[in-house]
Amino acid sequence: MVTRSVILHCNADLERGMGHLMRALCLAEEATSRGWDVTIAGEFGGRAVEHVAALFPGQEIVELGDGPLQLALSTLLAERSADLLHLDTYDEALDSFRPPSVLTSNMQDGMFGRRPADLHIDANLDAEHRYSAISQSDRVLLGSSVVQVRREMRAIHHEVGERPTRAPRVLVVLGGTDPFNITPQVVLALLKHPRIHLTVICRPEAQPELLRSLGADAHRVKMLSFTNDLPRLADSMDAVISAAGTSVWDFASAGIPMAIVAVTENQLPGYSSCAQHGIGFPLGTPPFTGLEDSIGAFLASVEDPGYLRDSAERGRSAIDGLGAWRVVSAWEALVQGTGEQTPPIRHPQLRARRALASDAGRLFEWRNDSSTRAVSRSHKPIAWDEHVTWMGRVLADEHRQLLIIEHGDEPVATVRWDRLGDSAWEASITIAPSYRGKGLGKSVLATGEHWFANSSPKLLLATVHRSNAASRRLFLGAHYLPHLPADSNGFETLAKWQLPSDHSSS
Numbered sequence: 223m224v225t226r227s228v229i230l231h232c233n234a235d236l237e238r239g240m241g242h243l244m245r246a247l248c249l250a251e252e253a254t255s256r257g258w259d260v261t262i263a264g265e266f267g268g269r270a271v272e273h274v275a276a277l278f279p280g281q282e283i284v285e286l287g288d289g290p291l292q293l294a295l296s297t298l299l300a301e302r303s304a305d306l307l308h309l310d311t312y313d314e315a316l317d318s319f320r321p322p323s324v325l326t327s328n329m330q331d332g333m334f335g336r337r338p339a340d341l342h343i344d345a346n347l348d349a350e351h352r353y354s355a356i357s358q359s360d361r362v363l364l365g366s367s368v369v370q371v372r373r374e375m376r377a378i379h380h381e382v383g384e385r386p387t388r389a390p391r392v393l394v395v396l397g398g399t400d401p402f403n404i405t406p407q408v409v410l411a412l413l414k415h416p417r418i419h420l421t422v423i424c425r426p427e428a429q430p431e432l433l434r435s436l437g438a439d440a441h442r443v444k445m446l447s448f449t450n451d452l453p454r455l456a457d458s459m460d461a462v463i464s465a466a467g468t469s470v471w472d473f474a475s476a477g478i479p480m481a482i483v484a485v486t487e488n489q490l491p492g493y494s495s496c497a498q499h500g501i502g503f504p505l506g507t508p509p510f511t512g513l514e515d516s517i518g519a520f521l522a523s524v525e526d527p528g529y530l531r532d533s534a535e536r537g538r539s540a541i542d543g544l545g546a547w548r549v550v551s552a553w554e555a556l557v558q559g560t561g562e563q564t565p566p567i568r569h570p571q572l573r574a575r576r577a578l579a580s581d582a583g584r585l586f587e588w589r590n591d592s593s594t595r596a597v598s599r600s601h602k603p604i605a606w607d608e609h610v611t612w613m614g615r616v617l618a619d620e621h622r623q624l625l626i627i628e629h630g631d632e633p634v635a636t637v638r639w640d641r642l643g644d645s646a647w648e649a650s651i652t653i654a655p656s657y658r659g660k661g662l663g664k665s666v667l668a669t670g671e672h673w674f675a676n677s678s679p680k681l682l683l684a685t686v687h688r689s690n691a692a693s694r695r696l697f698l699g700a701h702y703l704p705h706l707p708a709d710s711n712g713f714e715t716l717a718k719w720q721l722p723s724d725h726s727s728s
Contacts, residue, residue, distance in 0.1 A: 226557055227259040227302050231295060232310040235267030236425040236448070239397040241468035242310045243270055245329060245345075248370035249308065250281055252546035253553070263298055264311070268425070269448045276450035277372070291315045299324055305557045311335060312488075325556050327549070334488040341552055345369045345545060347495040350645070350679040350719050361701050363552060364719050369471040369545040375453045376543045378476035382530040389417040390460045390524045395452070397465040400428070400485055402508050406435045408463060408483070411517040413439045418521070421459070423449060461524045463505070466493035474501055474537030479530045481505050481520045500536050544706070551704035572662075572669045577624040577636065582613045584654075585636060591655045599713065623647075625673060627666050634662060637670030647674070648683040651696075663696045671700075676722055684716045 230250060234243035243266070250260045262274070263284040274281055286294040292315065299307060299321055309316055310329040317337045320326060328339035332352055342362045344353055349364040392412060396405050405424055409432065412420055421444045424432060429447070433440045449455055452469075453476065456462050462473050462480040466489040473480045482502035484493035490507060497504040503520045506513050523529045577585070588594060590603045604612075616622045621641035626633050634657045638650040649670065653662060674680055686693045688708050697716045705717035 225257060225259050226306070226554070227304045228253055228261075228306045228308060228553065229295070229299055229302060229304045230260065230262045230308045230310070231264050231316075232262070233264040233266070233313070234270040234273075235265075236269060237267075239467070240270065240273065241397065242329075243274070244372070244468055244472075245370050246308070246310055247274065247278055247281070248372045248546045249549055251278065251372060252370075252550045254281075256550060256554075258550070259302070261298070261302060261304075263295070273448070273450060277374075292319050295319070296321055306553055308553075309335070309337070309339070325553075327553060327556075331488050332491050340556055343368055343549060346492045347499060347501070347540065348491075350681075350721065352491060353719075353721065355721065359701075361552070361556075361703065362719055363548060363703065366471075366540050367542065367545065367705075368548050369475075369541055370549065371471055371475045371541060371543060371545065375472045375476055378453055378457050378478075380457055380477040380479075380534060382477075382479070382527055382534055384527050389419050390521070391419045391421070391458065392521075392524070393421045393423070393456055393459045393462045395423040395456075395462065395464055395469060396483065396485055397467055397469070400465075402485060402510065404483060404485055404510060404513075406432050407510060407513055408505075408517065409436065409443060410439075411514045412463075412521070413442060414514070414518070415521050418442075420444065421446065421455070423447070461520075461530070463520075464502070465489060466496060466502075470496065470502060471541055475541040475543060477534035477538045479503075479524070479533040480537070481517075483510075484508070499540065500533075501540055502537070503533070547707070548704060555698055555703060571629055572627055572634070572665050574625045574627055574637070574669050574673050577613075577617065577626050579613065579617065581626055581633070582610055584633060585609070585613070585652075588636065588652050588654055593655065593658070594652055599711070623673065625670055627669050629657075629662075635666040637666065637673075639670070639673070642683065643681075645679060646681040646683055648685060651693075663692075664699065667696060667700055671720060674720055678722065680720045682718050682720050685713050686716060688712050688714055 230246040232242035232246045234240050246262055250262060253260050261282045261284055263286055265286060266283060271283055274283055284298060304324055306325045306327060307321060308327040312335045320338060326339040327341040328337055329343045330336045331346060338356055342360050344364050345368040347366045353362065353364055394408055409422055412418060420442060423446045426447045429445055436443060456473060456478050457476065462478055464470055464473060464480050464482055466482045466484045470482055480502045482493060482496055483505040484490050484507040493507060496502050503523060505516045586606060586609045616624050623639040625637045627635040627637060635651065635653045639647040642648050651667060653666065671682065683705065684697045684702055686697060689712065702716035702718045706715035708714040
């Protein structure tokens, strides 16, 4: 087996925070487990290198130094014969960097870190509603389904007990970047609660000022500069107060109740989405008016086991733990060369219409064709009465769209869309037996997708047997990417986001 090589670029220190590094480590963990050679390269200060050594012993870290960044990365890519460069940085020096003969994967947070790439990733809640495509050929992974959470955190299942008789334990961790100096305000407001055990993680240079501001209450706070075991520490708490950055998803996946606060501009969209979805208790945004009242309300909720359990479940339900798997699987699809550089376009002579009851006979013949059954979940022929009953249900169901694709007046294929969630629709395609092998698949799929043109964002899904090479090529070539691993029967799920702008020029 050929070993693939990836360079992950990010920067981290106690001032800038560890969020970009933690995302890179999650991807390194997944990629390494799948046989990739992984190098993390960037500028690392504070406790960053020590942190990596504690969490992932043996993971290679390369300091890029003070020279031109593009040159340093180009040199490293050549030395390692890298197949792929993954960028997780807001550094504008890399906004036009596209090294030759190397695929580029780019992590962005809304408009922060946005740049041309072969793969675009925005792992923020509701990112599909905010993503702005650079080109119509963008391959994208969007939303909470691609949130990367390390395995150690995913293994935690925080237990919420009955109302404790002891003082509630609360952890405050607002990251390395605190430009509005919100940490003292949060801590002082918390200490107004007469019975609270408070632990605060704060960078060393900010601790003296914080302790002075606490005055006689300073002894009530356990101050930490850093921890290599945040999962265990957070799990020992009743609740966490977190900045609205990457750590939110660590706590959410573990089911740890939390309050969130936006401490930087790039956290505002994520904070807003979390508040809308009920993930975390919203404490506020700059300039933090009413912060003390918000914290008082949060502390009241911390003593309500019902609220804590509901909060924990909402967080867990938002994260399925497959974010890193999806990113690395997308890398593998790109490196293997599956798919085209540009998605297929609709054939000008193909059009879609809704299926009618009078189409039942034609669809019955197509469905029972031996080559159709060979790649279906059920290989058995279906009876006519069963088919007619099924057709009636489908045509009456608003959550299913059964389309006939025509070339002129001649039906050549059918595309069925089944709604699986608020925004997810699964495709099923059958080409008429007499039209198979004529290269219509790409245009049929594009015509079926166009049925949803200029509507809200939709996650288009395709379930394909891993032995069905033709269907895999079709969907991967249309910029679908791995979404779920193959099940016990060998069926895997591919997906792509269709955004309202995707068909603006179709």
